[in-house]
Amino acid sequence: MKKFAVFSGFLGSGKTTTMMALTKYYAAHYGKAAMISNDLGEGVTLADHRLAQLNGVNASEITDECICFCHDVLTRQLNAYYDDGCELVISDIPGFGVGALEHVYHGLTEGYPGQFQLAPFTVLIEPCNAALLRSGRESDAAYILRAQLLEADLIVLNKCDLLGEEELTADRAWLVENYPQAEVLAISAAKGDGLGKLAQALRQGEASMRHPAIDYDDENLQNAMDQVTEYYLEYHARVCCDYFDGTEYLKDLAFMIQAELQAGGFEIPHLKLLAWNAEGDYAKVDLQGVERPIETERCFKGPCTEISVSLNANAVSPADKLDAIISEAVKVAALMHRLDYTVFKKECFNLGE
Numbered sequence: 393m394k395k396f397a398v399f400s401g402f403l404g405s406g407k408t409t410t411m412m413a414l415t416k417y418y419a420a421h422y423g424k425a426a427m428i429s430n431d432l433g434e435g436v437t438l439a440d441h442r443l444a445q446l447n448g449v450n451a452s453e454i455t456d457e458c459i460c461f462c463h464d465v466l467t468r469q470l471n472a473y474y475d476d477g478c479e480l481v482i483s484d485i486p487g488f489g490v491g492a493l494e495h496v497y498h499g500l501t502e503g504y505p506g507q508f509q510l511a512p513f514t515v516l517i518e519p520c521n522a523a524l525l526r527s528g529r530e531s532d533a534a535y536i537l538r539a540q541l542l543e544a545d546l547i548v549l550n551k552c553d554l555l556g557e558e559e560l561t562a563d564r565a566w567l568v569e570n571y572p573q574a575e576v577l578a579i580s581a582a583k584g585d586g587l588g589k590l591a592q593a594l595r596q597g598e599a600s601m602r603h604p605a606i607d608y609d610d611e612n613l614q615n616a617m618d619q620v621t622e623y624y625l626e627y628h629a630r631v632c633c634d635y636f637d638g639t640e641y642l643k644d645l646a647f648m649i650q651a652e653l654q655a656g657g658f659e660i661p662h663l664k665l666l667a668w669n670a671e672g673d674y675a676k677v678d679l680q681g682v683e684r685p686i687e688t689e690r691c692f693k694g695p696c697t698e699i700s701v702s703l704n705a706n707a708v709s710p711a712d713k714l715d716a717i718i719s720e721a722v723k724v725a726a727l728m729h730r731l732d733y734t735v736f737k738k739e740c741f742n743l744g745e
């Protein structure tokens with residue numbers, strides 16, 4: 393079996409967490425599987441890919457370009473995995489993902505007929521965004537979420553550990569009623585709930601290869617993309633004396649970025665802060681909105697003397713403002729924790745360009 397699945401979904405819906413959990417689950421229950429992290433940063437190692445590596449997942453990355461437009465690179469990576477005995481490969485998609493059904497699934501079918509079996513086109517959604525859609529409130533985010541779900545053969549309601557039984561039933565029923573073309577599954581990637589059903593759906597199901605009625609040139613979509621800045625920063629930090637708490641350092645950094653973005657009236661759909669040391673221990677802190685709490689996915693097991701840091705963000709903010717806010721926060725957090733740091737890579741660009 394040479395199965396390929398694209399995981400689409402809004403920033404922070406849990407694509408990377410689900411791909412990591414599913415790749416491991418699949419390997420434990422069926423056979424070899426692999427995941428690809430895809431994002432637009434040029435010459436960077438994506439935080440998502442580094443996280444997958446730190447978790448021991450069979451993983452690779454495609455950077456610089458969306459897999460929508462580099463089928464040669466994608467097919468080379470897929471074939472290398474299948475030659476290595478993989479049965480299932482999953483990739484996510486950069487930005488908002490809208491259009492991936494057309495560009496990736498239809499593009500591969502036309503350009504490489506019969507080479508790959510395409511799994512149901514999968515779209516993840518998290519509970520707060522299901523609630524946004526159910527509320528009927530209009531926004532750029534609501535527009536994008538609806539466009540994503542229209543492409544879905546399989547809708548995965550993730551983070552169900554955050555929902556009570558009643559809310560879960562209501563969200564699921566709403567998705568089934570409004571997106572009748574798709575199968576709906578509820579999972580918690582973080583807790584590992586529902587992975588068996590998801591693995592089965594990808595193994596046994598097939599892509600419908602529909603052409604949903606989405607206007608990909610719609611100005612709502614272009615407007616939304618024009619407002620988003622992508623940010624990639626990689627640096628190494630070393631404490632000047634003694635040791636420091638690497639997890640608290642990441643939380644302080646996230647807190648300062650959050651406060652400054654909020655003060656400026658900006659929004660941050662997803663900020664990822666990943667730090668690791670030479671022993672392979674790591675910490676991960678996420679922020680998914682100026683008004684949401686900072687989440688600590690994992691802490692360092694002990695004190696640190698030096699760490700490598702990968703910061704990736706998508707923010708609704710002009711590029712120069714975001715750069716100024718993050719650069720200042722990194723400087724102040726270093727002073728607070730008595731760190732010397734060296735930046736290796738910084739990239740900051742508008743998603744709509």
Ligand SMILES: Nc1nc2c(ncn2[C@@H]2O[C@H](COP(=O)(O)OP(=O)(O)OP(=O)(O)O)[C@@H](O)[C@H]2O)c(=O)[nH]1
Binds near residue numbers: 402404406579662
């Ligand atoms: N409570 C809970 N949190 C989750 C779950 N899955 C993911 N998360 C958290 O949600 C945040 C975002 O998860 P990611 O997997 O990074 O989301 P993503 O879709 O890959 O995000 P982008 O790469 O920005 O598009 C992280 O803090 C995860 O730990 C889940 O099942 N339950």
Ligand SMILES: [Mg+2]
Binds near residue numbers: 407409484
């Ligand atoms: Mg991700």
